[in-house]
Amino acid sequence: MSFINYASREINCKIVYYGPGLCGKTTNLQFIYQKTSPEAKGKMISLATETERTLFFDFLPLALGEIRGFKTRFHLYTVPGQVFYDASRKLILKGVDGVIFVADAQEERLDANIESMENLKTNLEEQGYDLDKLPFVIQYNKSDLPNVTPRAELTSLLNPNNVPEYDACATTGEGVFETLKAVAKQILMELKKGGTGG
């Protein structure tokens, strides 16, 4: 649910990075953080365990510039990917405006991707959302590795609705901004369609 502040002329939107454990959600945010100019970003917050696994969420506020006289602010969140943190994952999805599903393209993570995608749908439904109606893009991360599932297979298993999809390597940043841009674009288009409230 976006927040339009006419008083400060700001649009605030929430984007959630979802996906199985160790797929690279946090790495996506870290890359965006590194490559964004200091005036456009806030502090990146990571609530992580001692072994740097996301415990609750990562948070990165981004100010992208003005659109029609309104400052656009995107709040990027990641969920904890590990299966047993499901209760926390549900909380992060509250008020989401757009979802980026980060899949791990490696063969051995195929089942984990499918399970996480099902989990995303279930958790969104619990909050009253329908994934088919939300701004949504898929990123196939780690596409540079040798042992990846063929792209056609990934698409047929994870992307039956043909939402925008991108190959990525989050450590080098390939595909990271393309993915973010694609979902931000969908969110702003929703705003255009919906007006102030619908």
Add this chain to the structure above:
Amino acid sequence: MAAQSSTFVMYDEELRKINLVSEKLLRESNSKVIFLVDKNGQLITSIGETEHLDTTSLASLTAGNIAATGGLAKLIGEKEFSILFHEGEKDNIHISIVGGRVILVVIFDQRSSLGLVRLRVKKASDDYGQIFEDLATKSEIENQSGAPSAFAEITDDDIDNLFS
């Protein structure tokens, strides 16, 4: 579907009213900072000694905190925990939910006390609640009036420019 199509809107007039209530609360509770956050972590407004505070991060973490304790509440059969209090060596944070969907955060030090803050927050909550209720009604009316959205003219180029 209501949950995903509703947008939270804030107007000048309501923001002014909210800030008046906040200023009164700040004064009467002898606190340092007051801010209001949407349950999704968006900062609505902040007043007081905010110069050295990362209010964006505070807003996000506060909402996460409320969400987590809300999850805990449900697990033990409570609707929510409407008040949270964190005590530090110097500064303390009092967090409460007003009007069902907005989080009120009060930061105070030894110049005030938990009792005073609780008392004043309770009084201010009704005022905030009324304003947010009026705000919801107002945006509902605006929405149904079918007036063209301020964003109806966004173009692909506008969006592309954001990323250039």
